[in-house]
Amino acid sequence: MSEYWENRFITEDKIWGETPSRTAEYVLQLFKDHDVKKLLVPGSGYGRNTRLFSASGIKVAGVEISEKACNIARSFDPATRIFNDTVLDMSFLAHNYDALYCHSVLHFFRDYDRPLFIDQCVRRIKKQGLMFFTVFSEKEESYGKGKQVEKNTFESKPGRPVHYFDEDDLKAYFKNMEILETGIMEDPENHGSGPHTHILRYIYVRKT
Numbered sequence: 001m002s003e004y005w006e007n008r009f010i011t012e013d014k015i016w017g018e019t020p021s022r023t024a025e026y027v028l029q030l031f032k033d034h035d036v037k038k039l040l041v042p043g044s045g046y047g048r049n050t051r052l053f054s055a056s057g058i059k060v061a062g063v064e065i066s067e068k069a070c071n072i073a074r075s076f077d078p079a080t081r082i083f084n085d086t087v088l089d090m091s092f093l094a095h096n097y098d099a100l101y102c103h104s105v106l107h108f109f110r111d112y113d114r115p116l117f118i119d120q121c122v123r124r125i126k127k128q129g130l131m132f133f134t135v136f137s138e139k140e141e142s143y144g145k146g147k148q149v150e151k152n153t154f155e156s157k158p159g160r161p162v163h164y165f166d167e168d169d170l171k172a173y174f175k176n177m178e179i180l181e182t183g184i185m186e187d188p189e190n191h192g193s194g195p196h197t198h199i200l201r202y203i204y205v206r207k208t
């Protein structure tokens with residue numbers, strides 16, 4: 001999977017453009033309301049979302065496996081501290097983040113890695129800290145396309161399995177936390193085959 005992303009960033013550079021995801025704009029307001037000062041962004045890509053948060057005065061750290069994406073991020077969003085490493089072991093980070101924002105990463109992990117990844121995230125956040133995840137929902141146009149490799153997990157693009165979450169499935173991963181909000185959010189993108197809209201599911205939780 002890391003090779004897949006490295007190749008994409010090498011050939012497509014800023015794949016999703018320079019504009020942040022709609023979900024990041026939404027979360028920024030939530031985090032401002034809660035006076036978030038220190039934010040962790042796992043799977044930070046080339047920094048289109050971290051830049052929104054850092055520009056608003058939040059101290060941001062990103063963890064990203066693609067070296068190429070990290071290099072782009074370091075010039076595109078120099079205010080954010082980028083770690084070129086895996087989010088499956090973030091033990092090199094402190095445990096004192098006020099909040100975490102993770103956009104379009106969790107659904108790329110297989111069933112054995114999803115709880116491991118979430119556990120790594122929870123460990124980095126303070127008690128009462130906030131976390132916001134977005135994932136592909138079962139309403140995505142690509143749901144059910146390609147080879148099924150696990151329940152609700154399809155290789156809609158060869159070599160890139162994606163897990164599609166329904167609401168109960170997503171909530172189950174966060175059953176030990178206070179669930180503040182869940183929902184569906186449309187997220188328009190324009191790359192590859194042209195303009196299209198992702199039907200994302202999100203969950204906003206507080207560590208208890």
Ligand SMILES: C[S@@+](CC[C@H](N)C(=O)[O-])C[C@H]1O[C@@H](n2cnc3c(N)ncnc32)[C@H](O)[C@@H]1O
Binds near residue numbers: 005087088
């Ligand atoms: C769909 S992209 C989203 C990037 C970014 N969140 C954004 O919205 O622009 C998924 C990202 O997760 C990163 N990623 C995948 N597996 C990872 C891992 N094990 N550790 C760190 N980053 C990973 C990829 O390299 C890629 O940048």
